[in-house]
Amino acid sequence: AFPKRSFTVQELHKTAEAPERVVNETIRELVRSDVVSVAQKNRHRLFRVNPRFPLYQEITDLLQDEIRSDDDLVSRLLRKLPNAKLVVLSGIFTLQPNLSVDLLIVGDNISRLRLATILSEIEDLTGMEVAYAVMPGSEYEYRRLMNDRFIRDVLDYPHLEVLNNFKGKKR
Numbered sequence: 001a002f003p004k005r006s007f008t009v010q011e012l013h014k015t016a017e018a019p020e021r022v023v024n025e026t027i028r029e030l031v032r033s034d035v036v037s038v039a040q041k042n043r044h045r046l047f048r049v050n051p052r053f054p055l056y057q058e059i060t061d062l063l064q065d066e067i068r069s070d071d072d073l074v075s076r077l078l079r080k081l082p083n084a085k086l087v088v089l090s091g092i093f094t095l096q097p098n099l100s101v102d103l104l105i106v107g108d109n110i111s112r113l114r115l116a117t118i119l120s121e122i123e124d125l126t127g128m129e130v131a132y133a134v135m136p137g138s139e140y141e142y143r144r145l146m147n148d149r150f151i152r153d154v155l156d157y158p159h160l161e162v163l164n165n166f167k168g169k170k171r
Contacts, residue, residue, distance in 0.1 A: 004160055006039070006048035006095040010127035035059075041097030044128050048095045080118050083107045085137050087162040092128055094158040103132040104154050106140040137166075 007015070013023045027047055030036040037050040050056065081087065084107040091102030103122075105115070115134065122130055133150075135143075143151045 004048075004158070005089065005093050006046040008044055008046060008092075008126045008128055011125050012047070014125060037095060039095045039097050041092055041128070044092075046092055046095055046097060080114055081105065081107070081110060083109050083111075084163055085165045086140065088154060088159050089162055090154050090157060090159040091131060092126070094160060096157050099153060099157055100131065100150070101133050101154060102130045105132065105134045106137055107134075108136050110134055141166075 009020070009023060009027065012027070013020045016023060027036065031038050031047070034050055035053050036047050039046045049059075053059070084105055086104070086106035088104040089102070090096060090104065091099040093102055103119075115132075119130055119132065140151070
């Protein structure tokens, strides 16, 4: 139901509330028919709807009412990080497992304890370690203006903006 985000088998199993065997068989069949793309990081495989699948648009049109712009992970991030100005998912969440960061959080006075709790929940759900970066808004703005490679890598590759509270700015 979230075509731009990638998922682990463990996360799909928990989200679908279906037996692991059924989830594995279904994914195997969807990969075989090219409906789903797959990537690998360490021993974990990541799955995402293949946007190049010939019937992709028809499937998304058919499921439009079922597709939500957020999921449990996004809702948790928004609810529990009130000082965040920008939250970007990349890396394992966008089928780009070789990127240096999976989660970028920009904001002032982000609670490290609250962030550790959220990361623990996300890692339990996905079954993978999440590489993340936290920086104050002023540092993000400076690095963005200086065309910093780290920021450029996050924003130039496929990513999902969960939250963007920078007034009148695309990024």
